[in-house]
Amino acid sequence: MIAKNIAECIGNTPVVELKDNLIPHGKRLYLKLDYFNPNFSVKDRTAIGLVKAALKEGKLKPGGTLIESTSGNLGKSLSMLGAVYGFNVIIVVDPKISQSLLKWYKAYGAKVEMVRDKDENGGYQRTRINRVKELVQEHVGAYWPNQYDNPDNPTYHYFNTAKEITALPIDSVVGAVSTGGHLCGIGKAIKDKKSSIKVIASDVEGSAVFRNSFTPYLINGVGLGWRSKNTDISVLDDIYISSDQEAISMCHLLAKEHGIMIGGSGGLVVSSALSWLHNSNSESAVAIIPDTGINYLDQFYDEDWLNSKSITLLDRERLNEEIKHKKSDSVLQGREKVNI
Numbered sequence: 001m002i003a004k005n006i007a008e009c010i011g012n013t014p015v016v017e018l019k020d021n022l023i024p025h026g027k028r029l030y031l032k033l034d035y036f037n038p039n040f041s042v043k044d045r046t047a048i049g050l051v052k053a054a055l056k057e058g059k060l061k062p063g064g065t066l067i068e069s070t071s072g073n074l075g076k077s078l079s080m081l082g083a084v085y086g087f088n089v090i091i092v093v094d095p096k097i098s099q100s101l102l103k104w105y106k107a108y109g110a111k112v113e114m115v116r117d118k119d120e121n122g123g124y125q126r127t128r129i130n131r132v133k134e135l136v137q138e139h140v141g142a143y144w145p146n147q148y149d150n151p152d153n154p155t156y157h158y159f160n161t162a163k164e165i166t167a168l169p170i171d172s173v174v175g176a177v178s179t180g181g182h183l184c185g186i187g188k189a190i191k192d193k194k195s196s197i198k199v200i201a202s203d204v205e206g207s208a209v210f211r212n213s214f215t216p217y218l219i220n221g222v223g224l225g226w227r228s229k230n231t232d233i234s235v236l237d238d239i240y241i242s243s244d245q246e247a248i249s250m251c252h253l254l255a256k257e258h259g260i261m262i263g264g265s266g267g268l269v270v271s272s273a274l275s276w277l278h279n280s281n282s283e284s285a286v287a288i289i290p291d292t293g294i295n296y297l298d299q300f301y302d303e304d305w306l307n308s309k310s311i312t313l314l315d316r317e318r319l320n321e322e323i324k325h326k327k328s329d330s331v332l333q334g335r336e337k338v339n340i
Contacts, residue, residue, distance in 0.1 A: 007084050010037050010044045011160065015168065015286065018258065018270075022320055027277050028284040030168060031260065031270070035292035039076040039104075042290045043221075046181055047077030049156020050145040055085065062086040065142040067135045069093075069128035071178075071220045072101050073291050074147060079108035090139075092131050094124030096220060098299055121214040121225045148179045148228035157185025165286065166194045172285035174200040174240075174273040176222045176265045177209055180231030183288070187235030198237040198282060202272035203329075204265075205243045210329055218244040218300075218309055219264035221290060238280070239329035240272035246322050247271060248300050249314040251293060255301070261293035264300050271319075275326040 003009050013036040018029045037044035054060035065088040068078055075091040082089035089110040093102070105112055113135065119126035129148075136142045147153055165173055165186055173190065175183035187199035201210070207223025208214035214225040250267035254260045262270075266289040273287040299305050306313070314322065 030286040032288045040292040041073035043073035044077045051081045053152035060143040065139045069132045079105045079110035083108050092128045122216045125225050153181030154185030157182045158189045162186045162189030170284045170286045172198040172282040175288040177201045178222050179228050184232040200276050201236050201239045202269045203241050222265040240275050242271045263291040265290045274323045278324045
């Protein structure tokens with residue numbers, strides 16, 4: 001099929017079975033490589049869902065302006081779609097972002113706003129959102145997709161991404177949580193249509209999505225300083241939380257031993273999927289890999305950067321011990337079956 005534009009190339013990403021002795025004997029782990037989307041990220045899916053809904057409802061028009069806060073990947077996707085559908089894009093970022101991503105936005109014609117003041121938690125997420133709100137007031141008719149709370153985010157994944165997941169020979173799906181959009185959209189579809197599949201959330205130490213406090217962490221594109229409206233814990237069966245060190249170590253192992261170069265959130269998800277397989281009756285799981293390690297060659301894969309952040313990579317034996325003995329988070333105990 002010949003696509004009418006690059007946006008039609010979003011989705012239908014490949015799945016690879018990971019063969020490694022970190023996986024419990026007799027069990028299987030599949031990697032859903034969502035970095036095969038045009039901008040090498042699952043956020044292409046989220047962006048097309050948000051943009052198409054806004055265009056259909058008249059909230060965004062050709063020639064108009066879209067403004068969004070992002071820690072990286074969504075900015076690429078929205079910038080690309082601005083070029084495809086003819087609207088202006090302003091991306092609000094913070095100093096944690098890779099310099100290569102900033103060049104990426106600008107190559108698509110987007111404008112970039114950098115916030116430098118940390119919020120009360122020591123992070124930048126609320127500062128970014130406050131700047132978005134200011135810019136929306138400055139640009140008459142501007143549209144803020146608000147990936148955190150906009151139901152168009154999980155709705156798109158419910159009707160689209162979930163079809164690719166439920167078709168797999170699995171009994172569990174593991175994904176990272178930040179806004180909650182892609183995993184909880186998929187999770188709701190699973191609970192509605194194939195409830196035997198378990199949905200496992202992965203988060204980073206320091207995130208306040210499932211815990212009451214926030215402390216800064218290194219990985220981009222995962223975690224938040226709060227729990228967004230799109231994080232629906234009623235569709236989650238378990239949660240695993242891992243450190244920056246563990247996630248980044250997993251990234252290096254997969255790159256060096258399997259030729260699979262993934263981003264930090266992907267390392268987090270694989271680590272969580274392995275812990276789930278070790279500590280449950282699950283026989284086969286798919287880990288949704290949000291993005292590629294190419295985005296982080298000057299960060300997680302750079303020796304000087306690792307040294308500057310005091311990150312020592314765990315060897316295979318130590319990584320295996322961390323994975324096998326990790327306990328799931330207790331936040332789901334006694335939960336109510338409601339959207340949070």
